[in-house]
Amino acid sequence: MPTTTPLRERPAWQELQRHHAEIVQTDLRTLFADDPGRGERLRARAAGLYLDYSKHLVTDETMRLLLRLAGECHLEEHRDAMFRGERINVSEDRPVLHVALRMPRDTSLTVDGVDVVRQVHEVLDRMAEFARSVRSGEWLGHTGKPVRNVVNIGIGGSDLGPVMAYEALRHYSWRDIAFRFVSNVDSTDLVEALGDLSAEETLFIVSSKTFGTLETLTNARSARDWLVGGLGSEDAVARHFVAVSTNAERVAEFGIDTANMFGFWDWVGGRYSMDSAIGLSTMIAIGPEQFHQMLAGFHDIDEHFRTAPLTENLPVLMGLLAIWYADFFGAQTVGVLPYEQYLHRFPAYLQQLTMESNGKRVTLGGDRVDYDTGPVYWGEPGTNGQHSFYQLLHQGTRLIPVDFIGFGRALNPLGDHHDLLTANVFAQAQALAFGRTEEDVRAEGTPPEVVPHRVMPGNRPSSVLLAEQLSPRVLGRLVALYEHNVFTQGAVWGIDSFDQWGVELGKVLATRIAPALTAADEPSLEHDSSTNALIHHYRTLKDSGQQREGP
Numbered sequence: 001m002p003t004t005t006p007l008r009e010r011p012a013w014q015e016l017q018r019h020h021a022e023i024v025q026t027d028l029r030t031l032f033a034d035d036p037g038r039g040e041r042l043r044a045r046a047a048g049l050y051l052d053y054s055k056h057l058v059t060d061e062t063m064r065l066l067l068r069l070a071g072e073c074h075l076e077e078h079r080d081a082m083f084r085g086e087r088i089n090v091s092e093d094r095p096v097l098h099v100a101l102r103m104p105r106d107t108s109l110t111v112d113g114v115d116v117v118r119q120v121h122e123v124l125d126r127m128a129e130f131a132r133s134v135r136s137g138e139w140l141g142h143t144g145k146p147v148r149n150v151v152n153i154g155i156g157g158s159d160l161g162p163v164m165a166y167e168a169l170r171h172y173s174w175r176d177i178a179f180r181f182v183s184n185v186d187s188t189d190l191v192e193a194l195g196d197l198s199a200e201e202t203l204f205i206v207s208s209k210t211f212g213t214l215e216t217l218t219n220a221r222s223a224r225d226w227l228v229g230g231l232g233s234e235d236a237v238a239r240h241f242v243a244v245s246t247n248a249e250r251v252a253e254f255g256i257d258t259a260n261m262f263g264f265w266d267w268v269g270g271r272y273s274m275d276s277a278i279g280l281s282t283m284i285a286i287g288p289e290q291f292h293q294m295l296a297g298f299h300d301i302d303e304h305f306r307t308a309p310l311t312e313n314l315p316v317l318m319g320l321l322a323i324w325y326a327d328f329f330g331a332q333t334v335g336v337l338p339y340e341q342y343l344h345r346f347p348a349y350l351q352q353l354t355m356e357s358n359g360k361r362v363t364l365g366g367d368r369v370d371y372d373t374g375p376v377y378w379g380e381p382g383t384n385g386q387h388s389f390y391q392l393l394h395q396g397t398r399l400i401p402v403d404f405i406g407f408g409r410a411l412n413p414l415g416d417h418h419d420l421l422t423a424n425v426f427a428q429a430q431a432l433a434f435g436r437t438e439e440d441v442r443a444e445g446t447p448p449e450v451v452p453h454r455v456m457p458g459n460r461p462s463s464v465l466l467a468e469q470l471s472p473r474v475l476g477r478l479v480a481l482y483e484h485n486v487f488t489q490g491a492v493w494g495i496d497s498f499d500q501w502g503v504e505l506g507k508v509l510a511t512r513i514a515p516a517l518t519a520a521d522e523p524s525l526e527h528d529s530s531t532n533a534l535i536h537h538y539r540t541l542k543d544s545g546q547q548r549e550g551p
């Protein structure tokens with residue numbers, strides 16, 4: 001599918017470069033003053049989401065050129081290839097089919113002779129049956145008690161999706177069960193999570209696509225020791241451990257009965273898996289019906305991405321804007337600022353989705369790119385961030401495009417809190433775009449020496465995304481929106497957004513270094529001089545602690 005013309009040589013790219021030189025001669029104040037209809041025109045809607053992109057450093061001409069670039073990069077053909085189940089993850093030679101995870105039961109998609117939609121719904125049905133039995137108290141632990149605590153053990157995509165979704169949908173969750181999420185191999189994570197739990201009432205979900213991840217297996221082994229220690233029998237594992245994985249062999253090797261395993265497939269990337277069986281904790285928390293609502297939300301945006309004209313296609317517009325700033329303005333980051341406390345882990349979730357996907361430096365054909373790819377995504381919920389890092393957004397030297405996410409209705413209405421919250425969304429977007437001029441500051445009687453400090457340059461870009469109210473369906477829509485935004489960016493950059501080879505080397509090196517840290521006798525070291533010195537110093541610190549802790 002990829003054509004051979006290098007990205008920077010494409011006509012639209014070159015025109016965008018020329019056009020960029022014009023855009024920086026104007027500013028948002030002028031653009032709005034000259035065009036009263038801008039705020040109503042530069043916006044798009046889909047599946048209950050409203051995207052205002054009028055406060056971006058763009059004109060109609062910019063959008064026309066960006067959309068032309070998408071065409072020249074065959075975005076629609078790439079998209080259709082994904083939906084058809086072609087092996088677009090070239091470096092791993094796999095299809096990319098998270099969109100099949102939310103296709104309705106009465107549809108089908110055949111890949112390599114198998115109807116994957118049927119497979120998906122078989123697993124969803126098993127998950128639903130299990131979730132119902134846990135929620136109803138029918139599923140009993142080894143000593144005959146129902147489950148009161150669910151602990152998901154996983155990392156990366158096997159943790160960030162479940163924890164983000166649990167937090168986002170807490171309002172809809174079954175409060176009789178406590179949920180904990182353990183990811184870090186730092187023992188504090190597990191110890192703190194289990195500290196106040198009773199083994200008799202605790203169910204572990206070991207979530208790992210590969211079932212080979214060091215952190216997850218280490219935590220799962222320690223959790224099993226804790227359980228067996230607490231209940232006094234290895235037999236307890238069968239009623240207290242279930243697994244979510246693509247690797248039945250390793251699940252069995254670990255000692256979990258594969259009858260208690262929920263599968264998925266290698267065509268689901270870890271960071272695209274929260275709506276697969278990896279979402280088992282989410283399903284137990286909110287129930288199968290609400291989980292299906294979340295899937296329907298994902299599907300709403302899949303259909304929009306697949307069928308809407310690019311000019312009105314929300315994820316496409318967002319992806320192209322990210323490219324505009326990354327490659328033509330040299331912006332390094334994108335802030336995501338949800339004004340909804342329940343979405344407080346959404347930026348952390350997006351970090352993996354965006355950066356593990358588009359943190360790539362070679363094209364699909366293996367050539368080194370000569371343009372910037374994936375920006376750094378980061379963020380915090382508003383209004384908290386306003387009292388922390390927004391200063392830099394408003395008056396710092398860097399250009400940082402941001403996405404504000406707001407809602408029409410609060411889940412926990414209280415007085416005028418929600419109107420105040422939303423007023424802050426609009427005010428921040430306004431302040432970033434239009435700032436405060438020197439004349440305005442002087443007119444307020446500001447002492448001349450303070451004037452430069454109080455001027456707000458404005459001309460800082462933002463999107464405002466609005467939805468009715470956070471719900472499972474809306475969460476699905478939001479996540480799918482960013483998934484396809486990431487897809488759009490990757491398709492234009494011509495990179496593989498679905499592999500993650502960059503995380504492998506560190507894993508291999510850690511397993512080489514670990515024996516030197518655990519060895520009883522001073523090891524002979526053959527690493528670089530810095531690593532050798534660090535290992536020596538660590539061993540000294542460890543020994544000095546052991547001596548102090550001695551009898």
Ligand SMILES: O=P(O)(O)OC[C@H]1O[C@](O)(CO)[C@@H](O)[C@@H]1O
Pocket residue numbers: 155156157158207208209210211212213216270271356500503
């Ligand atoms: O689900 P697994 O196989 O344990 O992998 C966990 C995470 O590790 C990664 O491979 C990166 O280290 C992610 O892509 C993945 O989500």
